[in-house]
Amino acid sequence: AQSVAQPEDQVNVAEGNPLTVKCTYSVSGNPYLFWYVQYPNRGLQFLLKYITGDNLVKGSYGFEAEFNKSQTSFHLKKPSALVSDSALYFCAVRDYQTGANNLFFGTGTRLTVIP
Amino acid sequence: DAGITQSPRYKITETGRQVTLMCHQTWSHSYMFWYRQDLGHGLRLIYYSAAADITDKGEVPDGYVVSRSKTENFPLTLESATRSQTSVYFCASTADEPSNNEQFFGPGTRLTVL
Numbered sequence: 001a002q003s004v005a006q007p008e009d010q011v012n013v014a015e016g017n018p019l020t021v022k023c024t025y026s027v028s029g030n031p032y033l034f035w036y037v038q039y040p041n042r043g044l045q046f047l048l049k050y051i052t053g054d055n056l057v058k059g060s061y062g063f064e065a066e067f068n069k070s071q072t073s074f075h076l077k078k079p080s081a082l083v084s085d086s087a088l089y090f091c092a093v094r095d096y097q098t099g100a101n102n103l104f105f106g107t108g109t110r111l112t113v114i115p
Numbered sequence: 116d117a118g119i120t121q122s123p124r125y126k127i128t129e130t131g132r133q134v135t136l137m138c139h140q141t142w143s144h145s146y147m148f149w150y151r152q153d154l155g156h157g158l159r160l161i162y163y164s165a166a167a168d169i170t171d172k173g174e175v176p177d178g179y180v181v182s183r184s185k186t187e188n189f190p191l192t193l194e195s196a197t198r199s200q201t202s203v204y205f206c207a208s209t210a211d212e213p214s215n216n217e218q219f220f221g222p223g224t225r226l227t228v229l
Contacts, residue, residue, distance in 0.1 A: 032214050032215050034217070041222075041223075042222060042223075043119075043205055043207075043220030043221050043222050043223055044158070044205070044207075044218075044220040045220070046217035046218070046219075049215070049217065051215045090157060090158065094214040094215075095160075095214075102148065102160055102163055102173065102213050102214070103160075103213065103214070103218065104160075104174075105150075105157045105158040105159075106157050107155060107156060107157040108157050
């Protein structure tokens with residue numbers, strides 16, 4: 001069975017500091033991995049994805065994520081956090097169980113960037 | 116405006132009542148999805164549709180019914196609402212293979228069942 005874990009419910013970081021939001025996964029097939037962001041009272045927005053290729057994936061708003069197969073991780077990173085990055089972040093993995101290759105989402109990590 | 120819209124944005128209903136949440140997208144995307152978002156659970160897939168007249172169950176389908184007579188619309192019906200269905204519901208769509216393409220989400224419907 002596939003699963004995706006976001007071990008931290010809440011991450012706090014000072015503005016200007018680097019940020020990391022963690023995600024680990026477990027899948028039975030090739031790991032297709034995604035990050036989405038949700039701002040208050042909004043739907044989710046796509047940030048980036050790893051399907052194949054380079055382990056370092058660059059996405060929207062200066063975010064990047066590193067795919068690490070040996071550690072089964074796909075951590076989201078940004079070199080310098082902005083207050084406007086404060087939001088709820090979701091990691092998602094290809095769902096091999098419900099069919100049609102949908103996505104299975106983690107429980108989310110709330111990022112707060114402190115001015 | 117182009118995009119994906121949901122209505123209503125907020126709904127309060129009572130236990131046992133039927134409620135329909137609407138989802139409309141203007142991109143002619145093939146795939147559409149309904150998720151519910153609950154604290155501690157993240158997003159869970161209720162139903163999805165690969166095309167008009169093709170629907171299938173997701174992770175948590177019990178108590179919900181969907182239809183897709185037109186490509187652009189994907190209504191979700193709670194036939195007899197229960198308090199456990201109090202949640203925020205998101206509709207999403209994607210043009211192509213969902214496992215490797217981004218999904219576009221609507222703004223959500225906050226449903227409260229009293």
